[in-house]
Amino acid sequence: MTDHMQVFADLVRYETRLYNVLGERLRAQHGLTVGQFEFLRIIGGRDDCRVNDLAHEIAITVGATSKGVDRLEAAGWVSRRPNPQNRRSSLLGLTEAGRALLDAATPTFENELRTWLGDPLTPKALDQLAAAVALLRETLEDARVGMPTG
Amino acid sequence: MTDHMQVFADLVRYETRLYNVLGERLRAQHGLTVGQFEFLRIIGGRDDCRVNDLAHEIAITVGATSKGVDRLEAAGWVSRRPNPQNRRSSLLGLTEAGRALLDAATPTFENELRTWLGDPLTPKALDQLAAAVALLRETLEDARVGMPTG
DNA sequence: CCTCACTATATTCCATGGAAGATAGTTCTC
DNA sequence: GAGAACTATCTTCCATGGAATATAGTGAGG
Numbered sequence: 001m002t003d004h005m006q007v008f009a010d011l012v013r014y015e016t017r018l019y020n021v022l023g024e025r026l027r028a029q030h031g032l033t034v035g036q037f038e039f040l041r042i043i044g045g046r047d048d049c050r051v052n053d054l055a056h057e058i059a060i061t062v063g064a065t066s067k068g069v070d071r072l073e074a075a076g077w078v079s080r081r082p083n084p085q086n087r088r089s090s091l092l093g094l095t096e097a098g099r100a101l102l103d104a105a106t107p108t109f110e111n112e113l114r115t116w117l118g119d120p121l122t123p124k125a126l127d128q129l130a131a132a133v134a135l136l137r138e139t140l141e142d143a144r145v146g147m148p149t150g
Numbered sequence: 151m152t153d154h155m156q157v158f159a160d161l162v163r164y165e166t167r168l169y170n171v172l173g174e175r176l177r178a179q180h181g182l183t184v185g186q187f188e189f190l191r192i193i194g195g196r197d198d199c200r201v202n203d204l205a206h207e208i209a210i211t212v213g214a215t216s217k218g219v220d221r222l223e224a225a226g227w228v229s230r231r232p233n234p235q236n237r238r239s240s241l242l243g244l245t246e247a248g249r250a251l252l253d254a255a256t257p258t259f260e261n262e263l264r265t266w267l268g269d270p271l272t273p274k275a276l277d278q279l280a281a282a283v284a285l286l287r288e289t290l291e292d293a294r295v296g297m298p299t300g
Numbered sequence: 301c302c303t304c305a306c307t308a309t310a311t312t313c314c315a316t317g318g319a320a321g322a323t324a325g326t327t328c329t330c
Numbered sequence: 331g332a333g334a335a336c337t338a339t340c341t342t343c344c345a346t347g348g349a350a351t352a353t354a355g356t357g358a359g360g
Contacts, residue, residue, distance in 0.1 A: 002268075002273070002276050002277050002280045003280075004260060004263040004264060004267050004268050005191075005259075005260065005263065006280070006284075007267060007276070007279065007280045007283060008168075008263055008267065009188075010280070010283040010284050010286075010287045011161075011165060011283050012165065012169075012209075013207075013208075013209045013287050013291075014283055014286045014287040014290065015161060015162065015165055016209040016210075016296070017209055017287070017290040017291070017295065017296030017297070018158075018286075018290065018296060019162075019296070020209075020295075020296035020297065020298060021290070021295050021296040024296075033316095035316085038159075041155075050338080050339095051338075051339065051340095052337090052338065052339080057163075058163075059162075059163045059166040059167055059170075060166075060317065060318085061317070061318055061319080062338075062339065062340090063317080063318075063319080063320090063339085063340070063341075063342095064316075064317045064318070065339095066338095066339060066340055066341085067316080067317080067340085067341090068316085068317090070340090071316095083338095086325075086326075086337090086338075087324085087325060087326085088323095088324065088325045088326075088337070088338045088339065089325095089337090089338050089339065090338095090339085109155075110154060110155065113154040113155065113158055114154060116286070116289065116290060116295075117154050117157060117158065117286065118152075118154050120285055120286055120289040121282055121285065121286070123152070125278065125281075125282050126152050126157070126282075127152050128275065128278045128279075128282070129157065129278075129279060129282045129283075130152045130153075130156070130157045130160070131275075132271055132275050132276075132278070132279045133157060133160040133161050133164055133279075134156075134160050135270055135271065136160075136164045136168075136266070136267065136270055136271070137160045137163050137164040137167070139266065139270040140164065140167040140168065140171070140266060141163075141167070145167065145170075145171050145266075146166070146167030146168060146169070146170035146171040146174075147167070147170065148170060148317085148318065148319085183346095185346085200308080200309090201308075201309060201310090202307090202308065202309080210347065210348085211347070211348055211349080212308075212309065212310090213309085213310075213311075213312095213347080213348075213349080213350090214346075214347045214348070215309095216308095216309060216310055216311085217310085217311090217346080217347080218346085218347090220310090221346095233308095236307090236308075236355075236356075237354085237355060237356085238307070238308045238309065238353095238354060238355045238356075239307090239308050239309065239355095240308095240309085298347085298348065298349085
C-alpha cells in the first residue's frame with residue numbers, strides 16, 4: 001500500500017523546487033516571478049477577467065490578488081478598465097507591454113517545464129500524471145474545500 | 151500531446167488547496183500549521199537532526215528553518231541540544247510535549263490525506279502518481295536545481 | 301599553531317499572502 | 331423606492347520565507 005505521507009512530501013518538495021527553477025529563469029531572462037507570469041497568463045487568456053476570477057483560478061485570496069494586480073499595473077503590464085456590467089469591479093487586460101512580455105516569457109517557461117516535467121517521464125506516465133492531478137484538483141474544487149477566506 | 155502548462159497549473163492548484171484543507175484541520179484540532187507539522191515529523195523521524203538537514207529536506211532556506219525552529223522551541227515542542235561533533239550547530243529533538251502533539255496530529259493528517267489523495271484515485275493510479283512524483287523530485291534533486299540560496 | 305577559506309547557524313530587511321475590516325455598489329423585499 | 335443583505339474590491343495588520351549579512355566555529359596549509 002502506497003504511503004500517502006511520502007507522496008505528499010514528494011509532491012510538495014518537487015513543486016517547491018520546480019517553482020524555484022522556473023522562477024530563476026523567468027527572473028533572469030524577463031524580470032518576472034512565477035506568480036506574476038501566471039497572473040499575466042490568466043489575464044491574457046480570457047477576456048473580461050475580474051480580480052475575483054483571477055483569485056479563484058490561482059487559489060489565493062481576493063485581497064492578495066488585488067495587491068498583485070496593483071503591482072502589475074504599476075509595472076505597466078496590466079490595466080484595469082471599468083466593468084460596464086458592474087461599477088464595483090474592473091476588467092483586467094494586458095497592456096501592449098504586458099502582452100509582449102508574456103509572449104517572450106512563455107517559451108522560457110515551457111522550455112523549463114519540458115526539462116523538469118516532460119522529459120523525465122515517459123509520455124504514458126506523463127498522461128497518467130496529468131489525469132490523476134486533474135482529477136485530484138477537481139475533487140477538491142467540487143467539494144469547495146481548501147479555499148482561502150476570500 | 152499533454153499540455154505541460156496545464157499539468158503545472160493543476161499541480162500547483164491541487165497542492166495549494168490540499169495544503170489549505172490539511173492546515174484547516176491541523177489548526178482546528180491541534181493548533182498546528184502544515185509547516186509546523188512537517189518540522190515535527192522530520193525532527194521526530196531522525197535522531198541527530200540539524201537545522202541544515204531540516205532545511206534541505208523541506209526545501210526552504212536555512213535562515214527560514216532557523217526561525218521556524220525558534221518558534222517551535224518557544225512553543226515547547228522542540229529542543230536544541232549541543233552537537234558534540236560541532237559546536238556551531240545544535241541537534242534538534244522533540245520534547246515530550248512535541249512528541250505527544252505529533253502523535254496526536256498524525257492520524258488527523260493521514261485521514262485528510264486519505265480523503266483528498268488516496269480515495270479519489272484507484273490504487274493503481276495512486277501507485278503511478280507516487281512513482282512519477284518520486285522520479286520528478288529525484289530528477290531535480292540530483293541536478294541540484296531549484297535550491298534556495300541557503 | 302596561526303591564518304585563511306569554509307561551514308553552520310542566527311539575524312536583519314524586504315516582499316508577499318492570509319484574515320479581517322472598510323467602502324462602495326447592487327439586489328431583494330416589502 | 332428605502333433599507334437590509336449581499337457582493338466586489340481595496341486596505342491594513344500580521345506572519346512567514348528569501349536574500350544578504352553577521353557571528354562563531356572548523357579545518358587545511360604552511
